[in-house]
Amino acid sequence: MNNQSISSIEMKKMNRNRIFKYVYHNNAVSKQNIADALNMSLPTVNQNIKTLKEQGLIIETGMLESTGGRKAKALSANTPARYAVGIDITRNHVVAAVIDIYGNILRTERVRALFEKNTDYFRYIGKTVELAIGEDIDRSKILGVGISVPSLLSADGRTVTYSTVLDFTDGSLSSFEEYIPYKCLLSNDANAAGIAELWNHESVDNVVYLSLSSSVGGAILLNNKFYPGENNRSAELGHITIIPGGTRCYCGQHGCVDAYCNSAVLTDTADGSLTEFFNLIKQGSAYHEQVWNTYMRHLSIVVNSLRMTFDCSVILGGQVGGCMDDYVAHFKGLAAKLNSFEANGEYVKVCKYKMEASAVGAALQHVQPFIDGI
Numbered sequence: 001m002n003n004q005s006i007s008s009i010e011m012k013k014m015n016r017n018r019i020f021k022y023v024y025h026n027n028a029v030s031k032q033n034i035a036d037a038l039n040m041s042l043p044t045v046n047q048n049i050k051t052l053k054e055q056g057l058i059i060e061t062g063m064l065e066s067t068g069g070r071k072a073k074a075l076s077a078n079t080p081a082r083y084a085v086g087i088d089i090t091r092n093h094v095v096a097a098v099i100d101i102y103g104n105i106l107r108t109e110r111v112r113a114l115f116e117k118n119t120d121y122f123r124y125i126g127k128t129v130e131l132a133i134g135e136d137i138d139r140s141k142i143l144g145v146g147i148s149v150p151s152l153l154s155a156d157g158r159t160v161t162y163s164t165v166l167d168f169t170d171g172s173l174s175s176f177e178e179y180i181p182y183k184c185l186l187s188n189d190a191n192a193a194g195i196a197e198l199w200n201h202e203s204v205d206n207v208v209y210l211s212l213s214s215s216v217g218g219a220i221l222l223n224n225k226f227y228p229g230e231n232n233r234s235a236e237l238g239h240i241t242i243i244p245g246g247t248r249c250y251c252g253q254h255g256c257v258d259a260y261c262n263s264a265v266l267t268d269t270a271d272g273s274l275t276e277f278f279n280l281i282k283q284g285s286a287y288h289e290q291v292w293n294t295y296m297r298h299l300s301i302v303v304n305s306l307r308m309t310f311d312c313s314v315i316l317g318g319q320v321g322g323c324m325d326d327y328v329a330h331f332k333g334l335a336a337k338l339n340s341f342e343a344n345g346e347y348v349k350v351c352k353y354k355m356e357a358s359a360v361g362a363a364l365q366h367v368q369p370f371i372d373g374i
Contacts, residue, residue: 015040016048020374023058023077024101025200030064030072049075057081057374077101082141082370085129085182086363088148088189088356090214091115091165094125096132097359101367103199107132108356115166117175126179143370144183146362147176148192150215152233157186162233164250165215185365190235191226192361193317194219196353199364206312209351210237210303211358212320215250216258220310238262242301260298263319266291274319296331304338307347315349322354 018038023029026037035045052058059078063071079100088095096109109132113124129145151163151171160171177184187195194209198221209219216238220227227234238258239251246255263274269291270277280288299316306314316324316331324331332345339345353360 012048015044016051017372017374019045019048020052020057020077021371023052023075024371027076028061028064028074030075032072034075052374079104080141082143082367083133083137084143084363084366085132085145086148086192086356086359086361087125087129087145088192088359088362089115089125089166090150090189094128095356095359096128097356097363098132098134098137099360099363099367101371103196103360103364103367105356105360106137107134108359115168117168117171122175123179125176126181129180129182142182144185144366145176145180146185146187146192146359146365147173148187148189148358148362150189150217152236153186153188155232160186183366185362187358187362187365188217189213189215189358190217190237190318191219192359192365193351193353193357194221194226194235194361195364196357196361197315197317197351199361204313206310207315208235208237208306208310208312209315209317210306210321211318212261212299212316213263213318213358216261216318222310237302237306240302240305242298242305257298257302261295261302261320265295266320274323278323292327296327296334300331300334300338303335303345303348307335307339307342313347313349315351317351317353317357321351324350 019034022034022037031042031045031049035042049058057078058075061074061076064074079102082101084099086097086099092112092114094111094113098106100106109128111128115121133139149168150165151160151168154161158173160168163169163171173184173186190211193211197209198204198207204221205224207221211217218235218237220235239256241255242257242260243255247259248254249256249259266277267274269288270280277288281292303314328348328350332348335345335348336343351357
């Protein structure tokens with residue numbers, strides 16, 4: 001095969017990928033829309049659409065409104081063309097989520113299971129994956145299983161390098177692979193949640209995602225790419241010191257963000273339930289309102305520091321972030337009072353994923369290479 005034919009093959013693949021991504025991101029478009037947007041000839045678009053239809057990746061979804069002539073067929077990405085599974089592992093629970101190629105959650109399984117570094121636990125994870133998939137999903141279309149853990153990972157993503165929360169330091173992806181018959185990937189839980197939150201947001205170039213759950217972490221998007229750091233441990237936002245010599249953190253230091261802003265600060269006052277905590281506030285509990293105001297005051301210090309450092313939007317995510325809709329206006333005011341340059345806190349956003357963000361983000365790490373490889 002000569003260089004000319006190789007170049008031709010690569011060009012065809014590039015065109016096909018550009019067409020699929022355009023349809024994927026714009027939904028319900030015509031062939032003419034594609035040709036105009038991508039500066040391609042209609043014959044090229046027609047041939048690639050034909051191939052993508054045969055592969056089950058693009059489908060016709062009705063007719064578009066007429067612009068004066070014959071109505072054009074609407075083309076969309078075939079949402080269930082493939083599936084991925086995400087597993088979010090915490091100290092006491094396991095959440096499994098099955099998603100389609102858009103990150104839509106098709107079903108979830110949430111079970112109480114104490115993390116243990118032994119064969120029985122990893123076998124149980126494998127059973128939970130199969131339970132989540134169920135009987136009606138074509139297993140041949142499953143891209144893989146992403147596993148989210150509250151841990152730092154090696155550069156290749158196969159080894160846990162730090163995991164005080166789970167006591168899983170030096171743990172390996174192979175422990176899961178032994179009992180899961182699909183391609184597996186490990187993800188840091190906060191990074192995974194950030195991936196889910198920013199999925200399909202092509203207009204966002206820079207943002208900090210702050211995950212407020214049983215531990216505090218985050219993800220940093222710079223120039224539309226997640227910044228991993230030189231040692232693969234960027235956005236360990238839970239271990240920024242905000243109160244020198246303050247409350248002891250699980251990491252052994254004192255005054256870390258995690259000690260003041262993890263969800264247990266709230267749930268420990270409400271029988272372990274975040275829902276109950278906010279119910280008690282709505283019922284007029286002065287004590288719980290005081291706890292919440294103290295929490296938000298500490299959180300505002302963190303958020304203002306992130307704004308000063310990165311000068312971009314800050315998304316409040318995780319379990320607490322998912323409950324912030326009723327309080328975000330007040331919180332923006334708290335953040336603005338600490339800001340040296342801005343009179344409001346409009347850069348503060350609330351997450352769109354209220355539940356299972358880490359599981360979804362872990363699963364999406366299988367979807368992205370699939371889309372890139374079309």
